[in-house]
Amino acid sequence: MRDIEPPVATPGEVVVDVERVGVCGTDVELFTGEMSYLHTGRSWYPLRPGHEWCGVVTALGDGVAAEWLGRRVTGDTMLGCGRCARCRAGRHHVCAELAEIGISRGRPGALAEQLAVPVTALHPLPDTVDPTLGALAEPGGNALRxxxxxxxxxxERLLILGTGTIGLLAALFARAQGIEAHLLCRDQEALRLAQPLGLATAAVRAGSSARADAHPASAGVWTRASLPELPWHAVVDASNAPGLPGLALELVEPARRVVLIGLAGTPSTLDTRDLVLKDVTAVGILGGSAGLAGAIAAYADGSVDARPLVAVTAGLAETVGILAGRRPAGAGPGPKIHIDPRR
Structure with a gap:
C-alpha cells in the first residue's frame, strides 16, 4: 500500500472515484506471481490490480461529453486499440494490442481511491444497481456470455462444472432465462454457497443415488458421485480443473455444446476424437465485454440478484492480506470479496 499522485484524465478519458472493487482469482495470481502474463511479458511489476469495479465520474479529459460528469459507471476491462480490423468488427477483446485494466500492459487497476479509464469503456449504471452489483458486472458479463x-x-437443461463466482453467476443467468441449471461441486460445502442464491432449494445430492426419475424440476447441486443420469443439453466448464473439459465432453448430449470459460494451471485434457464423433461444438469464452450490458440490465430489473455471492466488503488497507489468502473475520460463505476504497 502506498500513496501516489492522483490520476489525471487525458484526452478521451475520465477519472472515477471508485466505490467498490471485486477481488478476482486473477488478482491473486498477479499478487503471488503465478499469473502466466508475468512470465510472457504481457504484465509486469509494479502493477495495481482490480478489474471488477464501479464508481462515480468526477473528472473529464478533453473530448469527453459533459453528460458523463457525476454518473455512476462501471467499465470494460478489455481495452483494444480501436483501429485494427478486430476492434472495428466489435471484437476488441481479442485485439493484438489489448491492454487490460489492472492486468496487462501497465494499465493501472481499480484497487485505489481513483481510476483513470477511457470513456469508450464506460457503461452507465441505473439507480437500481447498487455498488455491490455494479462491481459484479464484469464477472456477470463473463457468466452471461x-x-x-x-x-x-x-x-432445456444446463450443467455447470464449478461453484465459484462464474459458475454460480452462470446458474443465476440461466435460471433467469428459464433454463434448468444444475451445478457440479466437489463437496457439500457448495451448498452453503448455493442456498442463499436459491440454487439448491432441492438440496445437495451428495452421497445419494439419484437417477433421472428422481431429479427435481428446478436446479440441483451435485457431486460427481451423485450426478443423475440426465440428458445434459449443454455443459459449461467454469472450473480450474484440467480434467473437467474432458468430463464436459463426456456428459453433453451429442450435437450440442460445451462452453469453456475456466482456466486450469496446467494443460487441460480433451479428446478431439470424442468431439468429432459426438458432433459437439466447443466454445471458448474470453472476457465479459459483450455481456456487460446484458448483465447490468438483468441486475437492474431484478431478474438476477448476485449480491449473496459477496462474502464481505473490506477496506482498502485489508487488500494485501486478502490477496495473500487471508479471509476477513466475519466473512460469509460467498466466493467473492469486495473492497471499498473509501474505508
Whole structure:
C-alpha cells in the first residue's frame, strides 16, 4: 500500500472515484506471481490490480461529453486499440494490442481511491444497481456470455462444472432465462454457497443415488458421485480443473455444446476424437465485454440478484492480506470479496 499522485484524465478519458472493487482469482495470481502474463511479458511489476469495479465520474479529459460528469459507471476491462480490423468488427477483446485494466500492459487497476479509464469503456449504471452489483458486472458479463454460448432454449437443461463466482453467476443467468441449471461441486460445502442464491432449494445430492426419475424440476447441486443420469443439453466448464473439459465432453448430449470459460494451471485434457464423433461444438469464452450490458440490465430489473455471492466488503488497507489468502473475520460463505476504497 502506498500513496501516489492522483490520476489525471487525458484526452478521451475520465477519472472515477471508485466505490467498490471485486477481488478476482486473477488478482491473486498477479499478487503471488503465478499469473502466466508475468512470465510472457504481457504484465509486469509494479502493477495495481482490480478489474471488477464501479464508481462515480468526477473528472473529464478533453473530448469527453459533459453528460458523463457525476454518473455512476462501471467499465470494460478489455481495452483494444480501436483501429485494427478486430476492434472495428466489435471484437476488441481479442485485439493484438489489448491492454487490460489492472492486468496487462501497465494499465493501472481499480484497487485505489481513483481510476483513470477511457470513456469508450464506460457503461452507465441505473439507480437500481447498487455498488455491490455494479462491481459484479464484469464477472456477470463473463457468466452471461457463457450461458448464451450454450445455445439453449427455455426448459432445456444446463450443467455447470464449478461453484465459484462464474459458475454460480452462470446458474443465476440461466435460471433467469428459464433454463434448468444444475451445478457440479466437489463437496457439500457448495451448498452453503448455493442456498442463499436459491440454487439448491432441492438440496445437495451428495452421497445419494439419484437417477433421472428422481431429479427435481428446478436446479440441483451435485457431486460427481451423485450426478443423475440426465440428458445434459449443454455443459459449461467454469472450473480450474484440467480434467473437467474432458468430463464436459463426456456428459453433453451429442450435437450440442460445451462452453469453456475456466482456466486450469496446467494443460487441460480433451479428446478431439470424442468431439468429432459426438458432433459437439466447443466454445471458448474470453472476457465479459459483450455481456456487460446484458448483465447490468438483468441486475437492474431484478431478474438476477448476485449480491449473496459477496462474502464481505473490506477496506482498502485489508487488500494485501486478502490477496495473500487471508479471509476477513466475519466473512460469509460467498466466493467473492469486495473492497471499498473509501474505508
Amino acid at each position: 457463457a450461458v448464451e454460448a450454450a445455445g439453449l432454449q427455455p426448459g
